[in-house]
Amino acid sequence: xxxxxxxxxxxxxxxxxxxxxxxxxxxxxxxxxxxxxxxxxxxxxxxxxxxxxxxxxxxxxxxxxxxxxxxxxxxxxxxxxxxxxxxxxxxxxxxxxxxxxxxxxxxxxxxxxxxxxxxxxxxxxxxxxxxxx
Numbered sequence: 001x002x003x004x005x006x007x008x009x010x011x012x013x014x015x016x017x018x019x020x021x022x023x024x025x026x027x028x029x030x031x032x033x034x035x036x037x038x039x040x041x042x043x044x045x046x047x048x049x050x051x052x053x054x055x056x057x058x059x060x061x062x063x064x065x066x067x068x069x070x071x072x073x074x075x076x077x078x079x080x081x082x083x084x085x086x087x088x089x090x091x092x093x094x095x096x097x098x099x100x101x102x103x104x105x106x107x108x109x110x111x112x113x114x115x116x117x118x119x120x121x122x123x124x125x126x127x128x129x130x131x132x133x
Contacts, residue, residue, distance in 0.1 A: 018034075030048075043077070047070070054094075066094065070085040089105065090122060106119045
C-alpha cells in the first residue's frame with residue numbers, strides 16, 4: 001500500500017523506522033516516509049515530520065519549515081499540531097512571536113481535548129510582548 005502512495009501506510013512505515021519495530025531504527029528513513037505522507041496531506045505524518053525537522057533528527061534542523069508543517073496539520077484539526085504551534089508562536093521558535101495567535105491555537109487544542117498547563121501563562125500575557133528573544 002505504501003508503494004502505491006497510501007498516506008496511512010507511508011505514516012505507518014515512518015513509525016516503524018522511527019521506533020525500530022520490525023526494521024532497523026533509521027531516523028532518516030523515518031523522516032522520508034513521514035515526508036511522503038505529509039505531502040499527501042495526512043495530518044499525523046505532517047506532525048511526525050515536523051517534530052523531526054524541528055529537532056533536526058534524520059535531517060537538518062529547520063524550525064521555520066517545521067512550523068509550516070505544524071500549521072498545516074493544525075488547520076486540519078490535529079490537536080498535537082495545534083499545541084506545538086502554540087508553543088512555537090509563543091516562544092518565537094523559527095517564527096516571530098505572536099501571542100494572540102498562540103492563544104488561539106492553544107484554545108483550539110484544548111477544545112480538541114489536549115490541555116497543556118504549560119500554556120496557561122498565555123491567558124495573562126500581553127498581546128504584544130515588550131521584549132523578544
